[in-house]
Amino acid sequence: MKTDRSNTEKQFDAHASRRGFLKNASIATLGMILGAEIVFGNKLPKGLLPIAITGDQNPVIPGKHSELITLNDRPLNVETPAHLLDPDITPTDVFFIRNNGLPPEITDASSWMLEIAGESVIKKTSLSLRELKSKFKHYSYQLTLECAGNGRNEFDPPAKGNQWKVGAVGCPLWTGVRLKDVLNHVGIKGDAVYIGYYGKDTHLSGDPGMSPISRGVPISKAMEDESLIAWAINGEDLPAMHGYPLRLVFGGWPASTCGKWLSKIVVRNVVHDGAKMGDYSYRVPKRPVAPGEMVAYDDMKIIESMPVKSLVTNPKTGAMIKKGTILNIRGKAWAGDNSVKRIQVSIDFGSTWQNCNLKDPVNRLAWQPWSTRIEFPKKGYYEVWAKATDDEGRSQPMVVPGWNPKGYLNNACHRIAVKVI
Amino acid sequence: MNQNKYNHDKKLIALVVLASSLLLVGLFYSIYVGIIIPSSRHGESLGLAKMDVQQYDLIVDDGFELVIQNCTSCHSAKIIVNNRADREGWLTTIRWMQQTQKLWNLGENEYAILNYLAKNYGPEKKGRRAQLSDIEWYELEEGN
Numbered sequence: 001m002k003t004d005r006s007n008t009e010k011q012f013d014a015h016a017s018r019r020g021f022l023k024n025a026s027i028a029t030l031g032m033i034l035g036a037e038i039v040f041g042n043k044l045p046k047g048l049l050p051i052a053i054t055g056d057q058n059p060v061i062p063g064k065h066s067e068l069i070t071l072n073d074r075p076l077n078v079e080t081p082a083h084l085l086d087p088d089i090t091p092t093d094v095f096f097i098r099n100n101g102l103p104p105e106i107t108d109a110s111s112w113m114l115e116i117a118g119e120s121v122i123k124k125t126s127l128s129l130r131e132l133k134s135k136f137k138h139y140s141y142q143l144t145l146e147c148a149g150n151g152r153n154e155f156d157p158p159a160k161g162n163q164w165k166v167g168a169v170g171c172p173l174w175t176g177v178r179l180k181d182v183l184n185h186v187g188i189k190g191d192a193v194y195i196g197y198y199g200k201d202t203h204l205s206g207d208p209g210m211s212p213i214s215r216g217v218p219i220s221k222a223m224e225d226e227s228l229i230a231w232a233i234n235g236e237d238l239p240a241m242h243g244y245p246l247r248l249v250f251g252g253w254p255a256s257t258c259g260k261w262l263s264k265i266v267v268r269n270v271v272h273d274g275a276k277m278g279d280y281s282y283r284v285p286k287r288p289v290a291p292g293e294m295v296a297y298d299d300m301k302i303i304e305s306m307p308v309k310s311l312v313t314n315p316k317t318g319a320m321i322k323k324g325t326i327l328n329i330r331g332k333a334w335a336g337d338n339s340v341k342r343i344q345v346s347i348d349f350g351s352t353w354q355n356c357n358l359k360d361p362v363n364r365l366a367w368q369p370w371s372t373r374i375e376f377p378k379k380g381y382y383e384v385w386a387k388a389t390d391d392e393g394r395s396q397p398m399v400v401p402g403w404n405p406k407g408y409l410n411n412a413c414h415r416i417a418v419k420v421i
Numbered sequence: 422m423n424q425n426k427y428n429h430d431k432k433l434i435a436l437v438v439l440a441s442s443l444l445l446v447g448l449f450y451s452i453y454v455g456i457i458i459p460s461s462r463h464g465e466s467l468g469l470a471k472m473d474v475q476q477y478d479l480i481v482d483d484g485f486e487l488v489i490q491n492c493t494s495c496h497s498a499k500i501i502v503n504n505r506a507d508r509e510g511w512l513t514t515i516r517w518m519q520q521t522q523k524l525w526n527l528g529e530n531e532y533a534i535l536n537y538l539a540k541n542y543g544p545e546k547k548g549r550r551a552q553l554s555d556i557e558w559y560e561l562e563e564g565n
Contacts, residue, residue, distance in 0.1 A: 074497040156547040158505040160514050204495045205523040279521060317553070319561040327561075383553060399549040417556045 063239050065093045071162045075099035075204060075212075076241060080167035082414065083316035086330060088362075088369050089142060090170035092234050097241050098147050098168060100276070101201035101212025104261050109245035114229070118196070118266030122187030129245060132229065135185070136177035141226050142366035143251030144171040144334045145258060148282050148303050151410025154400045157292045159407025166311060166414055171332070171367040174249045176230030179265075180223040188219075188267050195222045196272030197248055197259030214274025215282065217250055217257050219267075221304075226251055226365050229262065251365030252336040254282055254303050254408075277302070284404045291403040300405075305336030308396055309411040310343060310370070310388040317416035326375045327418065333358065334367035335390035342389040343370040347382050347418075350398050356386075376420045385413045478502050484537025487530050495522065501542060508539035 059073055060066055067084060071077045078097040085094065106112075112129040127135070147168035149161055162168075179195070196216035203210035221227060228249045231238060238244040243260025250257045256276065266272065276282060283300040310333035321327055333340040339361060344353035356372035376382055389395040400412050479485060479498050492501060506514065512535060518524035527534060 070499070071503055072497050072500045154547065154551065156544075156549070157510075158544050158547075160504050160506060160510065162500070163503040203523075207523060210523070275521075279517070315561055316559075318556045318558045320558055321561050322563070325561075325563050412550065415553055417553050419558065 061097070061241070063093060063241070064097075065091075068094065068096075069165075069167070071164065075101060077162045079164055080170065081316070082166050082311045082313055082416070084313075085167065085170060085311060085332060086313035088171075088332075089234065090172045092172060092236070092239060092242070095170040095172055095233070095242065096147070096168045098162070098255060099201070099241070099260075100256075101203050103240055104200040104202070106200070106240070106244060106261075112245050112263075114246060114262060115264040116182065116186045116267070117264060118268050120189045120192035120267040120269045122189060125186045127182070129231070132177060132182070132246075133231070136181045138175060139178055139225075139228065140173055140175040140232075141228065141249075141251070141363045142171055142173050142361075143226060143228075143249050144169065144365060144367045145249070145251065145255040146170075146306055146309070146334070148254035148256060148306070148408045149406070151400075151412065152407035154410055154412065155403060155407040156400075157403075159405065161407060168255075169309075169311070169334075171334070172233045173235065174228055174230040175232035175235065176228040176246075176249070178225060179227045179229055179248070180225075182229060182265075183222065183267065189269070191269040192219045192267050193270065194218055194268040194272045196266045196268055196274045196277075197262055198264040198266070198274070199243070199247075199259050199261035200263050201261050211275045213256065213259070213276045214272070215257050215259065215277055216266075216268075216272040216274070217253060218271075218304075221250060221253065226363065229265075252305055252334070252338075254306065256282055271302070280406055282408070283406070284408055285402075288402050289404065293403075295405055303408060305338070306334075307401075307409055307411040308335040308338070308340060308388050308390040308394055309333070310340070310386045310396065311414045312345075312384055312386050312416045315416070315418070319416075320419045320421050321376075323379050323420050324375070325420075326373050328371065328373055329356070329384060330369065330371045331356075331386055331414075332367045333370055333386075333388040335388065335394075337365070338390040338392060339364075340368050340388045341391045343368075344387050344389075345372060345374070346385045346387070347374060347376065349383060350385060350413075353387065376418070379420045382418045382420065383415045384418055385415050387413050480541040482537060482541055484533045487534050488537055491525075491527060491530065491534060495524070501538070505542055505544045506538070507544055508535050510544070511535055511538040511542075 059070055061068070061076065061078060064078065065084060067081055068078045069081065071079060076097045076099045080094050080096050109129055113126050114132060115126045117124045147164060150164045150168035151166060152159055152161055153163040153165050194216055196214055198211060198214050201212050202208065203212045229246060230249045231246055233242060238247060243262065246262040247260040248258045248262055280297065280300060282303050284303055285295045286299050286301045289295055310331055312329060312331045314328060314330040329345060333343050340358060343356045343358045345356055346353045354372065356370045358370045359368050361368050385398065387396045396411050396413050398413050400410055479488065479502060515524065515527065515531065
């Protein structure tokens with residue numbers, strides 16, 4: 001073990017020094033080293049070297065934990081190993097990243113404006129960041145954000161897109177103003193049905209006329225107390241990767257509804273039709289379908305509240321314990337707009353289940369920490385499976401749930417491996 | 422005798438020059454490899470010393486260069502490597518990128534690109550639930 005660790009450290013040091021040297025090089029120099037122009041090199045986040053140069057499977061992302069798993073480096077899509085989600089409030093450096101386009105480079109947010117427009121606002125209005133902070137009451141909530149495609153890697157036939165495993169989820173503390181306070185201040189018409197967002201990120205193609213993503217939520221979700229226009233995560237300004245200086249946060253819904261680098265909100269009298277609202281994106285079949293079945297567009301519906309789900313966050317998978325050790329098992333459970341009413345674990349591949357201690361959420365739409373202690377009956381290989389049940393009686397399936405063309409909403413039980421020696 | 426010594430010296434000088442140039446080449450090569458292409462052995466057989474640096478984890482096979490040229494100027498090779506689809510599935514993805522993401526018409530290259538993708542990144546049967554894999558075992562002390 002010790003030798004392995006020091007080897008890893010040595011490798012890390014070697015990589016780190018190479019990075020240190022290269023970090024000081026300009027994009028043009030990096031291009032010369034590569035022997036090719038770095039396309040959109042000017043859009044690379046500061047301090048992040050192209051994977052091409054580091055040669056690393058896992059580039060180090062500024063401000064992020066080195067154990068995060070990079071699924072895609074352009075745009076950045078980065079997930080969290082389950083054991084790093086053990087703190088009740090997700091630390092910013094482990095919170096997952098799902099970018100659709102390239103983040104803007106913003107050094108000075110003092111002139112940032114948020115426009116409220118659309119056919120269902122009474123008067124189109126622009127608010128500066130300062131006005132937003134001074135005119136409206138501030139609220140802080142812990143809100144669970146999960147990518148709708150979290151767990152996609154388990155679908156068969158495979159669904160295209162980022163092959164998320166389990167870690168495209170987190171529950172940090174968000175601070176901002178209520179979206180409803182802002183909408184009420186501007187005034188919305190009786191025919192409003194949806195809000196949509198626009199951000200300052202740019203499309204991967206570099207076309208300034210194209211929006212990488214512009215989604216939204218029905219007006220009923222927008223008007224909830226916990227729906228925020230946020231500028232802070234865990235008490236600090238949003239990092240660039242997470243939407244600096246302003247973003248939307250809708251707990252319990254696909255995190256793609258939580259527009260980053262937020263510059264405009266439109267109040268619509270129809271379902272918002274921005275980028276990734278149509279085209280099968282964030283949609284699932286209205287009825288159960290067979291694996292691999294072709295589903296007509298009209299038979300698809302927009303994903304709203306996310307399903308009940310849980311993670312085992314302690315121990316990290318792969319633990320070897322001595323016979324007689326009582327293992328502390330901890331995790332988190334969440335259920336979209338609902339709450340979790342029961343969490344159980346099984347160490348015998350689902351034949352028997354034992355109830356765990358489950359905390360209430362600190363506020364609506366926050367995940368719920370749970371824990372239990374287990375003594376394993378004899379030496380051998382075990383899997384700890386966790387199964388949450390929501391307040392409407394819906395539980396997590398032990399196998400991968402209903403197949404859908406884009407591989408969303410996999411809420412199958414999380415499993416970790418344990419050996420008793 | 423003198424002539425012989427002269428010849429001998431010439432040989433010696435030539436040898437020294439040759440050895441030092443080899444050393445220099447070796448030195449530059451190791452800097453080059455060490456700094457910028459730590460894991461790109463793949464491409465050398467195709468004479469892609471520099472190009473493949475960018476795509477170090479793509480499988481080198483017929484169509485590799487076309488994939489680099491046509492796919493990775495907009496997105497990372499990682500998104501290809503992490504996905505699996507049959508020929509029809511990859512074609513659907515290409516059409517989607519053409520309709521919504523400004524991917525150009527691939528013309529006659531489309532056939533070779535699809536061959537490459539379907540062969541190297543075709544679907545794997547996973548069933549309804551896969552075994553837990555890639556477990557890194559570690560000893561956990563009491564009082565965890």
